Amino acid sequence: MGSRTGIRAADRPCTLVVCRGCCCGNPGKYPQADHAWQLDRLRAEAAGSGGRFTVRTTDCLGPCGQANVVVVQPSTAGRLAGGRATWIGFAMGDDCTDDLVRWATEGGPGVAQPPVTLELQFIPPPREARARARR
Ligand code: FES
Numbered sequence: 240m241g242s243r244t245g246i247r248a249a250d251r252p253c254t255l256v257v258c259r260g261c262c263c264g265n266p267g268k269y270p271q272a273d274h275a276w277q278l279d280r281l282r283a284e285a286a287g288s289g290g291r292f293t294v295r296t297t298d299c300l301g302p303c304g305q306a307n308v309v310v311v312q313p314s315t316a317g318r319l320a321g322g323r324a325t326w327i328g329f330a331m332g333d334d335c336t337d338d339l340v341r342w343a344t345e346g347g348p349g350v351a352q353p354p355v356t357l358e359l360q361f362i363p364p365p366r367e368a369r370a371r372a373r374r
Contacts (some may be wrong), residue, residue, distance in 0.1 A: 253292040253317060253347030255281055255339060256310040260299025263306040272331040274307070284340045292343035300326075301365035307331050308362070309339060313348040322349020328362035335360065 257278060258264070264274040278296070285294045292314075300308050305328030313322035325348050330339065338357035345351035353361075 251315045252290055253314045253343045253350070254312040255285070255292060255294045255343055256300075256312060257281060257294060257296050258298075258300045258306070258308040258310075259296045260303070262299070262303040263308055265306075269306065269331065272307070274331075277307075277331065277336050280336055281339065284344070288344055292347065302326075302328065302362060305329060305362050311339070311342065311347050311353075314346065314350065317347050317349030320349035322347065324348070324364070325353070326362045326364050327357065327360050329360055 259274075259278070262268050264278070266272075266274060278294075281294045285292050300310065302308055307330045309327045309330040311325045311327065313320075313324065327335070327339065329335070334356065338354040342351060342353045342357060
């Protein structure tokens with residue numbers, strides 16, 4: 240059965256959820272980064288990926304102190320293989336953008352190993368961070 244987007248849940252690709260809230264992508268807060276270029280590049284790479292991954296933006300995800308935040312959501316196959324949404328902090332610049340594109344193109348969580356340099360930027364999801372702070 241099809242969804243409203245026409246993509247069956249069984250076929251959902253890896254998705255880069257790019258935060259563009261109050262802090263992420265804000266040139267007033269992070270003038271050293273070209274945020275528009277980053278989003279344009281991610282969208283262009285997704286469009287040329289043959290459906291391997293998609294990109295969407297979202298309002299503030301919570302951990303503004305670690306902006307720019309990107310969440311790499313697994314594809315349906317990745318989720319079935321144990322992949323979970325992976326939060327990336329300080330996701331700015333050429334190298335990080337290259338890593339995001341590489342991982343998403345290769346299949347993302349549950350399908351492909353992330354680049355080691357990207358792993359260094361993994362951050363806990365906000366709920367997990369709050370639980371850790373209570374311990
Ligand atoms: S604006 Fe991105 S986490 Fe708040």
